[in-house]
Amino acid sequence: MLPLLVCLNTPAQAEPSAFTSGSYQQLLANNPNQPFMLVVWSINCSSCLKDMELLSRIHTSRPELKMIMLAADELSATEQIQTILEKHQLSDIENWVYADENPQKLQFEIDPKWYGELPRTYFFDKTHQRTGVSGVLSKEQYDEMFTKILQPE
Template sequence: MTLRKIFLLCTLILSSGFVLPAGAEQVQLKPFTPGSYQRLLDSNADKPFMLVIWSTTCSSCMKKMPLLHDLAKSRPEINIVMLSADDASATGLVQTVLARNELTNLEHWIFTEENAQKLRYEIDPKWYGELPRTYFINKNHERHGISGALSKEDYNNIFKVLLN
């Protein structure tokens, strides 16, 4: 599916009254701008965490949302932070995806800078935008980035190392 078709589909969904599920909590999305990555590191000082970068236009990302929900429930000791690489115009769709996958209790950010490449570079100069992208960041802020979808076994093996 081309990017134009995906954009049109998202626009159609948003304009058709696609809303959050009944009783769903609205997700608070923090604006990810230059300097946000350092603020994220500062707020997680001396704590390991996982940064999941995803998009509503990434089919692998969408397929893995239920797994992220399961991880958040079964591994509460892991701080999971989610960053949508969509721009601010997709806020409603991002909130809907997160609510439908019961991920509202996590920390959420969304790109709000027009120059997404600048934001990606700030996170990791070696990352070129492929999604999903997951960073496992230990308590010393040493990070390990992985592009592509991960299995539950992959996550658990990495958590063993991250938490030690």
């Protein structure tokens, strides 16, 4: 008698893309004339992890808003990153992870005025004018920023 093999059909989640020098410009180029939100977070940032539930609710309730997640962790943390994203139903959106030996260089490419504090959220309107905010935001603060970046001409 042959052994019975059970295969659970679970969708494979793509690993986060490697965020290297030039990736920030690639993000902008890949989203022409489109408002979006870039969330920079880390598996070692307790405030970031607490914010995941709200980000998940926003992702579900505002499908018109493109959300991009960038983990400011090393590539070796990819499995932990994926686990956190899957837990909060954020693994189906565009995800990146730092992949440069010099994270300060990546931070500088994103924003020369940013010192690396997390969480850090950038709100881009369709012309890619951006507003960067450090720290955890309330639902009302997110909504206020979405109103600014999603407003029609």
